[in-house]
Amino acid sequence: MKVHQNKLSDVLNKGISKVYIIFGNESLQIQELVDQICETAHKHSYEMKETHLISKTTDWSFLTSKGENFDIFSSKKIIEVRLIESGPGREGARALQEYLKLNHDNEILIVTAEGLDTKSKSSVWSKSLEKVGIFVNISPLSLNNLPSWIISKGKENKIDIQQDAAILLAERTEGNLNATFQEIKKLSLLMHNQRIDIKKMGQAISNSTKYNIFDLSNSFISKNRKKSISILESLKVEGTQESLILWAFSRELSNLFKVKQNGSSAELWGPKDYLRMLER
Structure with missing residues (x-):
């Protein structure tokens, strides 16, 4: 069942579901809804919680093996499965669908997905979970809101x-x-x-929020004009010497010239992210 993010608390007040699926682009918004679910679950004696951050090497037996050894006296538990920027893969999709076929009276499954593409949201495993549980697709928060x-x-x-x-x-x-x-x-x-x-x-x-001279360098080479101006204004208020600011700009211009001349940043020193920005 699809539920709007602002209506989840109303749905939780009516009773607890065995499966929840939360899609969104902001980890903070996702976590807020997970906290709501867990708070309600605790009121229904679900005291234990385990969280699985999914990667390509994840062993999905933590889902499929539980139903085989079901114990009516086992503790009530919340299982959170976290997907970040990619789906569960074939093995995970199969495990999630198998999970729904087994007896899990003492468990609540929460599947969260951050930054998932449209194709994954409409996949078979996603639709299977939505059919038996509560599905929330969090709307992005615009700058105006x-x-x-x-x-x-x-x-x-x-x-x-x-x-x-x-x-x-x-x-x-x-x-x-x-x-x-x-x-x-x-x-x-x-x-x-x-x-x-x-x-x-x-x-x-x-x-x-204090900026330093290296923040100015990074925003400059990443072509973030608005942020560069903001940092410049902040450095001015803090009394940063003009000679230091000029040194930062001349250093980055020199490095950019070397990268253009050599075709790479191989001869320069610095963090990988910084060197990648120079090469763009």
Whole structure:
């Protein structure tokens, strides 16, 4: 049964299902729904939980072997299967479908999938789970809707974030949901039960988000103009010497010239991600 993400709590209040499938692109949003399910399951005496992060070498016997040794007196358990950017593969798809045929009265299966493509979402294994369980496909949170989300999360964490302050935080974190939530948690600790206007938000962000000269270099070579300007402004406020900024730019221009001349970054030193950005 398909359920909207905002209606899951209503469905959980009506009773517990044996299978839940959650698809989404943000780990934070997925985890919030998993927490809701687990909280309800605990009320129904499901005390134990095991989590399996799926890879190409995963042994799926943790699913198929349980039904063969069913014990009416065994502990109630939650099994979470995490898929990240890829489906379960042939073996996993077969194991999930076999699982549904066995007796699992003392178990709840939660399958979460982060960043899965459209083809995987409409696959046989996915449809099989959806047919017997609760399916939630989380809608992406747009940048326009992020301030409302920030205000809502602020209330949950006992802080009253004003609209203009929420917009400022959304702009500063550039829509990164995890980074935004971390800032809300920090604000909750520093300003618990307080009203946060744009001035307080600006001060809090300024104190917690410090850029260094290497952040400027990375944003420059990754062609992120907006972020480069933001970092430059931050470095200026912090009193960074102009000579140091000029050194960073001249260094990156020199490295870019060497890469273009040699056709690779083989003669340069630095982290792999940095060298890859130079070669693009």
